[in-house]
Amino acid sequence: MLANKLHQKHLILASGSPRRQQFFKDLGLDFEIRLKPVDEIYPPTLRHFEISDYLAQLKSLPFEKELQPHDILITSDTIVWLDNEALGKPKNETDAFLMLKKLSNTTHEVITSVCFKTTTYQKTIAAVTKVTFKHLTDDEINYYIKNYKPYDKAGGYGIQEWIGNIGITKIEGTYNNVVGLPVDIVYRELLALSAL
Secondary structure: OOHOOOOOEEEEEEOOOHHHHHHHOOOOOOOOOOOOOOOOOOOOOOOOOOHHHHHHHHHHHHHHHOOOOOOEEEEEEEEEOOOOEEEOOOOHHHHHHHHHHOOOOOOEEEEEEEEEEEEOOEEEEEEEEEEOOOOHHHHHHHHHHHHHHOOOOOOOOOOOOOOHHEEEEEEEEEEEHHHHHOOHHHHHHHHHHHHH
């Protein structure tokens, strides 16, 4: 349905995430994957969704001069927010272990911001989901890191993987947001953009 409404638009997904790409396929959309490297550095004064908003918008900047009138560019960023601190992607095994130790037996927020940009329009939306982990043992954490290598995931875990199945006791908000994209919001925004 959405694909028909967007038939005169050209969607550009600027994400190397296989999970985000799959969400777009699941929506039945035709899209191009176009990647440009960006240093994901943000001002230290930013907090909560300000960080993911800033990074999603930052990722859109290298595309500005090449967008055509029928293009819709989608960029996105996900952070994990715990105790007034943003957890990004772990740099290595030790980093991943320390992140999961912090998340153990606590509730954190997963924040995903999505930036929609055309030649004449820009809008950034953010979704927040609360996730609660049980107490994770060191053995469970080490098993997960060794077998799943979650170095491309904010907070060092994927909810759809083993650690999510055995460790998550409660979730408030949209599940897909934790996987990497608030699909319900993206669908709504693309529907609105199809009319422009």
